[in-house]
Amino acid sequence: MKSWIESANAPECHFPIQNLPYGAFRRADEAVRCGVAIGDQVLDLSVLEATGLIDAGSAPVFAQPTINAFMALGPTAWDSVREQLQSLLSHGGDDRLRGNDALRKRALVPMAEAELMLPIRIGGYTDFYAGKQHAFNVGTMFRGPENALPPNWLHIPIGYNGRASTVVVSGTDIRRPLGQMKAPDAAVPSFGPCKRLDIELEMGAIVGTPNRMGEPVTVAQADDMIFGYVLLNDWSARDIQAWEYVPLGPFQGKVFATSISPWVVTKAALAPFRVATPAREKELLPYLNEGGKPLLYDINLEVLMRPSGAKAATTLARTNYRNMYYSAAQQLAHHAVGGCKMETGDLLGSGTISGADKTGYGSLLEMSWGGKEPITLDSGEKRSFIEDGDTMTLTGWAAGDGYRIGFGECSGTILPSPKEPKW
C-alpha cells in the first residue's frame, strides 16, 4: 500500500501509510490536538473529525490535548479509524482529503512546524525488568555471576511502580539530579549532583482500555487492552539508586525523569511483526501462559550519543525488542492479577533491552561495565556515564518488505544540576 503523500513512501521513512501512529501536537499558539504521523507531515485529526472525514463512532475525541479519549473507545473504534485513515491517505482511495486543496492545507502540518507534545495523560507508570541479559549483567556486577539472576526472576515479570508526573516527551531537556549517595569506601553518605547518570533502553506499552478493580485479566485479555507502543528512556542515577534501593526498590534514582517518543505506534501496525517470547527456562504459572500466541515484536532498536558540539551522534548499541523474556501482555496480566485497576493511559516500561553482547547493551552501566571499560565515541571522546550537554537518543523500527514501521526518536539532552538552595 502506498500513499499519495510521497514522503511516506521512502523505504526508510518511519511513518508510511502502514504505520499511522497517534500523537499530540500544536502549531504556534494553537491549542494542542491529536494527530497522526504520515511521512514528513502531521495529519490533524481534529480537523478531519470536525469536517466529518473521520468518525470514531462517538462524541469528538481528537480536539483534545491527549489521545486518551480515543484510546478509551476501545478496539472497534481503533480498527475503524485506522481503516478510514488508510482509505483517505492511500493511492486510489477516498478522494475527499486528497482532492480538497483548502482542507488539505488545514489538515496537513509539516512535522518541522509542529511542536510534538506528550501524547498521553499517564495515570500510572510501571517499570518492569524483563530483559534477561540486562538482569544478568547488572546482577553479575552487583552479586557475581552465580547469584546474578534473583530466584524469582524466571517466575515473575518483576516490576515496580514508577513516577508518572515526570514522564516527558522526547526533546525535553533533562536536569542532572541532585541526590544522596555513598561511595563504597565512604563512612557516611554525601550529597551532590549524580556522577553516574545513565539511560535505559526500553519499550513502553500503553494501556488503552481498563479492567475493573479487584478483577484479574488473562494474558489474552491483557493483550487486547494494549493500544500501542513507544520508545522509553528510563533515565537512571546509578549512584543514587545503588545507595537507596535496598530494601524497597529504586526511587530517587529514577523519579527525576522518564522520556518517551511522541508517536504511539499501534498494535495493528505492529501485527505483521509479532514473534514469540523465547523458550521458557522454567514453566510459568498458568496465569502467565501466553497460550502459544506470539506476543512480542521484532523491533530493531538503537542507542545513540551525541556530545555537546559534536557533528554527529555515535551509535552505541543495536539490539531488538524480541530479546525480552516476558511480553508486555504478560506484564500487564501480572500487574492486574491481584485486582490492581489498570486505566486508559497507563504506561508499562519493558525493562532494559540488552542483546547478547556489548554491541547490544541497553545501558551505559553495562556498556562500560560499571565504569571500568569506558566507551570511545566517534569524536574520540570517552564516556563511562553521561556528561552535561550530551544528547542521548533511542530509535527503533520494525522492518517490513519495502517499508518500516518506525517509532521516530526518543531523545534528551542533559543540563547541569540546579544550584543547591540554602538548606
Added chain:
Amino acid sequence: MKSWIESANAPECHFPIQNLPYGAFRRADEAVRCGVAIGDQVLDLSVLEATGLIDAGSAPVFAQPTINAFMALGPTAWDSVREQLQSLLSHGGDDRLRGNDALRKRALVPMAEAELMLPIRIGGYTDFYAGKQHAFNVGTMFRGPENALPPNWLHIPIGYNGRASTVVVSGTDIRRPLGQMKAPDAAVPSFGPCKRLDIELEMGAIVGTPNRMGEPVTVAQADDMIFGYVLLNDWSARDIQAWEYVPLGPFQGKVFATSISPWVVTKAALAPFRVATPAREKELLPYLNEGGKPLLYDINLEVLMRPSGAKAATTLARTNYRNMYYSAAQQLAHHAVGGCKMETGDLLGSGTISGADKTGYGSLLEMSWGGKEPITLDSGEKRSFIEDGDTMTLTGWAAGDGYRIGFGECSGTILPSPKEPKW
C-alpha cells in the same frame, strides 16, 4: 471556641469548630461536591460559595468532585476560607448562615445522609518507611536483630512509588488479592488467594501546592506545600510481597488497595499539636535538616478489628504519630530533591506507625510476630492475619483542651478473592 452546631461541642467529637476538615460528598443522586465536617453535619461548601457566604478569592472551586482545585489555590486561600468558616460557624460570629433557615437547611447535610467520596484526585501516591520500630521489627523477623535496620535507614527517609489508581475511600470493601507466592520450603512458587493479608497503620500527607520539575525544595518549603493529613491503611499481602520484593521492592503485595479516611485534616487545625521528631541517631545531610522546627504531630492512633458477625470491634493497638523518625515534610523534601515534580493531590504515606511494644504495633505481621503468636479478639476468636469478612478500622485524633481534632475512621471489610478466570 464553640459552635452553634451543638453536636460539634461534645468533648469527644472528632469534628469541632477547631477542626473543619475538607472532603467530598453527595446526597442521593446529587453531584459530588466539597464539604467540611462539623459535628454530625457536613457543610456544603458549594452552596456557601454560590451564595457568596464564602469566597476563596478565585473562580468557584467547591462545586467539584474533589478538593484539588481549592488546594491548588495555596496557603493564603486556605487560611482565608478557614477564617470565614470559623466566623460563620462560631457562637457570636457572622449570623448569615445561622440566621437563615432556608439556607441552613440547604447547606447542612446530616453526615448520616451523606455518601463520603474520595476527597482528592491523587496524581502520585508514594509510600515511605519512616517508623523505626516497624522497620526494626520487620527487619528482625527477616534478617535477625543485628541486621534489622538497613544501613541507609538512618540517612534516608526511604520511600517507593505506590499505585494511585487503587487508593479508595474508607468504607470501600477490599477484595482479597490473588497472587504468586512461594512457601519457604517449597521448590516452586504457587498461585492463589493471599493467605497472609495485613494492614499497615499510616498517616497520609497530602500535597497542596506543586514544585517545578528539576528543582529541589527545602524541608521548610516542603512543609508549606502540605495541605493536610488523613489516616491511611496500606493493605499488604505479606506472602505475595515476601516472594516478589527482592530486588525492586513491593508491587503486587501492595497495589491491590490502599484506603484513606474521607476527611482531610488541615495543617492549620493540627498546628497546636506540632512536636519535634525524635533525637537524630546519626547526623542528617543538610537537605533533610528541619532547622529546629517541630514538623511531626501528636496524634493518637488506634487499630481495631471486627470479625464478621461480632457485636463490637476489638482494639488491637494504640500508638502515636509522634513516634515517626522522619516527618512528612522531610519525606517530601527528599522526594523532590532530585527534581521530581510534586503535584497538587499527591499522597505520601508515612510508613507503618508502631509503638515501642506489642500494644502499639501497626500491623498484624508485628502483632502476631509473623503469625507465630496469634492475637485473641474480645470475641475469643484468634487471628494471625485478616480473614474474609473481617473489618479493619483505623482511627485517630489530636487531644486538645476540651476538644479533639479527629480524623474520623478509615475502615474496610475484606471480601473473598474473585473466582479465577480460565487462564
